[in-house]
Amino acid sequence: MAVLTEDDPIEGVAPALTGLVDSLRVPEEFSWQEYENDTRTKEKLASWQIGSAHRLQDLAALLEKHPSLVKVHVAPIILAVASFVGDDPFITAQARSTAVGCLDAIARAHVTADEQRAMVKVTLESGIKPLFIGNIHPVINPETGRKLPRAAGGAGAAQDFYEDQLWKQRGIGCWNTIRWCIQHLGREDIDEIWPLIIPPVMTILEDYDPPFKIRGLLIVRDLLERVSGGLLKRTGIDTLFYSAFTTALTFLTSPETPSLLPLTISCYRLLVEKTTDPSSQTFYEKLWDLVSRGIINPWAWAGDNLEIMIASVDALPELVISLGIGSSRFLKAFIPQLSDNLIPKPYTLISRRLQLSSAKCLIVIIQECKPRIASWNGRILDGILRCWVSLQEAGESGDTDGELSATLSQCLQDLCIALPEATPDLHKNEFCRLRELDETMFTPLLPPISEL
16 A cells, blocks of 8 residues: 555545455355365465455545545545454454454544534435345335335245345445444434335344344344434335234244244344333234244254253343233243253253253343242252252252353242242242252252252
8 A cells, every 4th residue: 555644635645545445345155155165265365354454544544634535535534444344254353353443543533423424424325325226025115114015026025135135246235334333323313214224234134044034134234223203104115114023923943943942032022112102902912923933933943952042041031021911921831941951961062052042041031020930839849859969969069160060050040039029928838948958069059048
């Protein structure tokens, strides 16, 4: 890169900026499914990855010397740099760190709300919109961001929607840019930018490929945290989101399911909370439906896939908290499964993780469903005791996993505090019998008698 000084006119600096921005465009080969099997391509992309971090540093230095460049060329700069703020395979840790610093400097240069909105708008309009113009969702009006009453283009439009996806080849990383743009919009700005946000977001969210669904869900989660329920319902996008989330919950056998499942559940829950009255029947019916589709159904499919089981168990507490005592209709499914998850299996690190996730989840269920727990205390206590004994035996044999086992032990102790709060008399008796049975084994597990 040519040596530039602060005194260089902006016209003289612009070509250097253009060259850097162009060099940061992610090579199309990263979109090839089999690129890792081609040695030459793999080496080329590895070289580009290493160089991208250095080029980002050069760009940051250039913008620091010539801050006026940001105002004049903000869209291409953000489009290029924000591509590196995700977790995609083409992004190195160094590139991500440099990109974040560069974008923070750009955001600081656009101080007022009007400047931030203009920055996002021009980036979406001139950088993102052209990438998706050929793949508009068939039920979206691209000019208004509203749901159409029927699909545009007839029956074949749904298939055409997936053809010639320019955004996947020439816009790799654009999903990270869209997400960054949404994160830098004020809540009051969403309405104005809506037509620029929704078309690309729906295209990514409704893609047939699970990794792109995940990227779409990450964007939607950020959007749901900022958008009003009124706008979602007024534009009809709430129904499209519900449909997309329901579809995502059917992807139960892909390698991405452990990531896709909890993210979909989180977005679905946010959407329900945004668009329905929390005291209404509709609120509970939608969340009950989500529990059935997103938790219980995956449990039936998971089989020996503990990653899927862990993902669903980790997603459950937020639903239980949202439903409160309304969660009790599923106790016949929750308690047996979670208690069985505590029972020791042939040891692996992942099986220990499942025990920990299940213990944490049971604590939340007990707290939220106290009036209905009494009839389940025996089943829960059985799982706790089996898990505790296995931990103690593993410790005696030296077969421990340090922090994970210590955290699980603490969760089991917390469970033994939570259970008497739900059924005090019965568990006072049970705990006393356990101490009589083996004081050395069970006293560390149980709360002091004075606390019962």
